[in-house]
Amino acid sequence: MSATLPYRANADFLESKYVDWKKDPASVEPLWSSFFEGFELGMARLPSKGAEAAGGGDAAPLSEKTLSFRMRVTNALQNFRALGHTAAHLDPLSDAGPEVPALTLAGLGFTAEELEEDVQTHLFRNGQTMKLKHMLAELQQIYCRKTGYEFMHIHHPEVRAWLLDRIEGRDLNAKPDAQDQLKALRWLLEAESFERFLHRRFVGQKRFSVEGGESMLVALETLLEALPAAGGKEIILGMAHRGRLSVLANFLRKPLEYLFYEFSENYVPNMVSGDGDVKYHLGFETMRQTTGGNTVGVMLAPNPSHLEAVDPVVEGMARARQRALGDTKERKKVVPVLVHGDAAFAGQGLVAEVLNLSQLPGYRTGGTVHIIINNQIGFTTMPEDARSSDYCTDVAKMIEAPVFHVNGDCPLEVMNATRLAFEFRQTFGRDVIVDIVCYRRHGHNETDEPGFTQPNMARAIAEHPSTATLFRLDLAATGVLDEAGAAALQRELDDQLEQGIKTLADRDKGADGGNPFEGSMAMPQPAYDYTPVKTGVALTNLKTIGQRLLETPEEFNLHPTIAKRFLAARKKAIEAGEGIDWAYAESLAFGSLLTEGHGVRLSGQDVRRGTFSQRHSVFYDSQTRERYIPLNNLAAEQGRYCVYNSLLSEAAVLGFDYGYSLLASNLLVCWEAQFGDFVNGAQVIIDQFISSAESKWQRPSHVTLLLPHGYEGQGPEHSSARLERFLQLCAGGNMQVCNFTTPAQYFHALRRQIKRSTRKPLVVMTPKSLLRHPKCVSKLTEMAEDTTFKEVLDDDKLLAPPERITRLILCSGKVYYDLLEFREENEIKNAAIIRIEQLYPLNYEMLKEIVAKYPRAQKKWIWCQEEPRNMGAFYYIRPRLEELSNHKLRYAGRERSSSPAAGSKAIHSLEQDKLVESAFSV
Structure with missing residues (x-):
């Protein structure tokens, strides 16, 4: 209605x-x-x-x-x-x-x-x-x-x-269960005691306390207690920093001495074998025992200060765990739980994107329980300045999620609402919201003064008893727990906190001045190296896979164009063993992984067909639209190929696939942008997670980003995947950034993501026009046994012996074919074209070995790129090549520009001709 x-x-x-x-x-x-x-x-x-x-x-x-x-x-x-x-x-x-x-x-x-x-x-x-x-x-x-x-x-x-x-249908006259009341009081006092202890012991330190919103712990504990009876085994939890330390200490039971050490002056963030992060961003994993004696796994995902950035990551992690537990139908064993602030839930666009994921086939997790710590303020901004809706939760109406608003001073109401929310989630597999309306006892952090901007609210909060105090008085008045019992419980909790400090002191004494917690939470992996990985596949297996990719069921009405052009071209290539194009090499890489028992997940906008109609990994019956996926019909025993056209989002979908990759090490996880420049819509995920999470939080990922990139004269919007931005983020072997020139290289790089022990994100500048370029093809033998990926490719089409070469043109990606064409047309014999396929990490030894073949060219090295001078790889590569050659690197490319490319096809062609020509003359 x-x-x-x-x-x-x-x-x-x-x-x-x-x-x-x-x-x-x-x-x-x-x-x-x-x-x-x-x-x-x-x-x-x-x-x-x-x-x-x-x-x-x-x-x-x-x-x-x-x-x-x-x-x-x-x-x-x-x-x-x-x-x-x-x-x-x-x-x-x-x-x-x-x-x-x-x-x-x-x-x-x-x-x-x-x-x-x-x-x-x-x-x-x-x-x-x-x-x-x-x-x-x-x-x-x-x-x-x-x-x-x-x-x-x-x-x-x-x-x-x-x-x-x-x-x-509830009995409005029913008395609350006494055990529930005692449990709720304990959970409230644990949170309150912990925060007050930190306030006394670590004066002036930020902790983003949960004071005023302690009932959030009641909600979490209620979920934990309800999980086993409903078939649940694990909780994947995501939250921002408010209340995070209390959740770590009281819900995940992180040892108190660890937490207190993080407050101490001797704390070294790289105790987790990386750059580390502040204590209220870190994650933790544990096994919790419920009061009924059941065991529940709880994982808190690390999260940066970007409040809602963790939301899609948690969803991806939850789906990966559901897959691992065989819970892909009902999805009741692993429950994602997201804790939000009211201002962030209403204000951050990523919230709406993640809500929109909730019922989509490739991203469904069986429903998320959202808990909102509704402080009725965001930093210093009041609700009337923070949103245009009545409630901070109104965005959830887009997916028809029920919302239970609860007074945070009423823990039993919070308990009942949470139980109802969890029952709803398990029954309908849909998202549900518990909005705990509370307050923030301190300012944005404990050194902030809320009275500067909200004097009336700050005054009211200062005069307001804590939730635990009010509830304790209620229990005393109803005879559930007298003052002596409450005092004994308080002493027990205070003693536990003091014991944490004592344990820390004892460990410090026994550590000989070293770090007593070094490696205690580390998740190390082998350092990055260039040892070749066996990624080649037996020629007979490749041919078998290639043939199976051409098959369709009987009476399947394949679109005539796909049959006559797409499959016919592939049939010719697989039979000849040459002419394997980019998309076919990708399918062979996927197929070979699948037949070896690995899984493959590919998601993004229009990935089933491919933006450029190049992939067609899903065939549709032209009469019924019935689907047939050749990659899932290669062998009787094989891994599963999961390919999903995503919603029109970059941040949420990339965050989801990144999260999926964290807990699915045996599965190749790829996200493809419709065009490479769209990736900047997910910049927060790239900056805060993909490029730095291993260093900050010890979370290795092998997520693969496929970003169509290249200058074809179609304007600035779809030319550049902003290669320069990825290279700026590279350090410490954190990820791989590549711009391949052959399908075989792409084949090996995809397989390398799974076949080696080290897990690193892979960023690929994938092509557009090269998808159908007659020279951008590979032979099947280049993917066969004993072939591997090469970070640098030597010139295999020289027009003169290496000793006669006086000019080295170094490049990456599509521009190689323009340079090759120009050299052939003009019969230039003194220039060699060296392709740097993997820009980071740069294999110096391989590059040195190759350039050493050209002794007469040591003083004339040219870097050629299509991108403007202030973009692309130039500023990254110049100091590295100049260090290698001991000479100034010359440049052939577009001039500096604020726009990635020209808007005119005519101007583009002039610029392209000029930069290619200058590579042979500058």
């Missing part, structure tokens, strides 16, 4: 519409007509009192007054279900919830006298008869107390009915 339907209308408007409909059904909108028809049908099924007294028989006709009253009853039900959350008492800093006119007696259209009327509707309590005043009181208690349920935006009737059953 739209917002203009009955539950949004006041009684007078509703009644006027009803009168109009009675006169002429065609006079009102179709939705109104349908509503009144259903309403009268429902009401007609309920016998009148007169009929009941008469022992049955025909029901007496209902008067206009009775119908009007019953419509107002129905309207009241709908109003409370749709708007009750707006009147709920959610803010711990307020004394009561806001008054909502639509939910007052007058707003609902009732008089005081009507409160004593009997009501009976099949829409509430299964048609139970009750006084109107009792019905309204129950609706107030259900929807307008300390939890607000927002779910009427969900279009699926069965989902709404399920939620209604659980929300309205």
